[in-house]
Amino acid sequence: MTQGKISLASKTSNGTPGGGTAPAFPPSYEEATAGSSPCHSYSDGEMFIEFTWEDKNIRRVFIRKVYSILTVQLLVTLAIVAVFTFCDPVRNYIHANPGWYWASYAVFFITYLMLSCCTAPRRQFPWNLILLAIFVSIRTNNRHAFYSTTSVVMCLGITALVCLSVTVFSLQTKIDFTSCQGVLFILSMVLLLSGMLLAFVIPFGYVPWLHAVYAIMGAVVFTMFLAFDTQLLIGNKRHAISPEEYIFATLSIYLDIVYIFTFILQLFGSERN
Known part of the structure; x- marks a missing residue:
């Protein structure tokens, strides 16, 4: 089974007053379905997207x-x-x-x-x-x-x-x-x-x-x-x-x-x- 992990770090927006952090955006549909299915988890300001074939929607399709x-x-x-x-x-x-x-x-x-x-x-x-x-x-x-x-x-x-x-x-x-x-x-x-x-x-x-x-x-x-x-x-x-x-x-x-x-x-x- 194919598994992969992508770490998306939170980015600081230069145009945001006070140096606030912009939310981490999820991957596009093409990225999410390119070879696996996404499972989201969050840790210390970072969003981890774990891809696995165990997703029921992928199996159903x-x-x-x-x-x-x-x-x-x-x-x-x-x-x-x-x-x-x-x-x-x-x-x-x-x-x-x-x-x-x-x-x-x-x-x-x-x-x-x-x-x-x-x-x-x-x-x-x-x-x-x-x-x-x-x-x-x-x-x-x-x-x-x-x-x-x-x-x-x-x-x-x-x-x-x-x-x-x-x-x-x-x-x-x-x-x-x-x-x-x-x-x-x-x-x-x-x-x-x-x-x-x-x-x-x-x-x-x-x-x-x-x-x-x-x-x-x-x-x-x-x-x-x-x-x-x-x-x-x-x-x-x-x-x-x-x-x-x-x-x-x-x-x-x-x-x-x-x-x-x-x-x-x-x-x-x-x-x-």
Whole structure:
């Protein structure tokens, strides 16, 4: 968390009769919001302005910004899914040209690395929003075109209920998910190794129950990640994300929701004939 301190000494006004002291003026709005939030204290004629990210107004604006961007992302995602699900020409084109499906993963990987690993593009406006828009349009790939319309709509509803329930639970519970990084890391490694095993087994013969177990594991792991990222965003637990990282916070929660939907679709979705 960013903290700083500014000391404003009282100045003597030459034009004031009797050499009275002029009041110390607070910083301007631009100074106060440049990198932190002000907390005022007075001592021996001096005013100290301490800046800290713990200010509730700063955190409230940060949460509002993250969820506003997230809402736009989800609406765009829903529109793209609807195109691939309900538009027959687009769906038939994807079925005939599966190369676009794999190309979207390459662009997704590049933009994801830039947003998650490079601080400068992630914090520099408007490049952060441009990269985020490219990421959303690419991440919502054409995988949904291979599933039936009914199963896609059903999985969207299940995902919405799961994400809403997890968000409300994360806000109300006393359990600190931000202190469970070790558990989440182990579960992620188990999920990764299970995916590698599944990729090795499938060429020798499809095993439905193994694929179902993998989908359940993925949905559970990313549901826990959603609770973890939500509490980091709210900032009322042991660890919190900096309000400067609103793009990274939005990206994390968006990916959690998308992966939950993807695993639920693998579990309950029926492939299109």
